[in-house]
Amino acid sequence: METYIEINNLRLHAYHGVFNQERSVGNDYRVDCTLAVNLKRAAESDLVADTVNYADVVNVIQREMEQPSDLLEHVASRIMEHLHDRWPNIAHIDLRIEKKRPPIANADVEGCAIRLKD
Numbered sequence: 001m002e003t004y005i006e007i008n009n010l011r012l013h014a015y016h017g018v019f020n021q022e023r024s025v026g027n028d029y030r031v032d033c034t035l036a037v038n039l040k041r042a043a044e045s046d047l048v049a050d051t052v053n054y055a056d057v058v059n060v061i062q063r064e065m066e067q068p069s070d071l072l073e074h075v076a077s078r079i080m081e082h083l084h085d086r087w088p089n090i091a092h093i094d095l096r097i098e099k100k101r102p103p104i105a106n107a108d109v110e111g112c113a114i115r116l117k118d
Helices: 020-024 040-045 054-065 072-086
Strands: 004-014 027-037 090-100 111-117
Touching (some): 004 054, 054 072
Antiparallel strands (some): 090 111
16 A cells, blocks of 8 residues: 655745845745655554654754755755655655746746655
């Protein structure tokens, strides 16, 4: 049986980007994260210790998003590495980070995103 833990539409304000304004004013971000993990033990025990606590996952994402980077690729890679280090039982991660209203000249863009899957 495949089982997943999902974090959907986590909204954050952070300071990523290559332009000075992005680093000083920041931007709004949306993060979606799906973790493939065997949850059979948690389903049987009903103990939070036997699962990957989604509140803890959100805390990891928030801490990594607080560290400014030029590229979202770098931020996403850090998040994935931290999650795998903290919970070795995570089989796969699908992570999407979207920058809302990116500073693209002469373009009306709602958002641009990076998506990493392992």
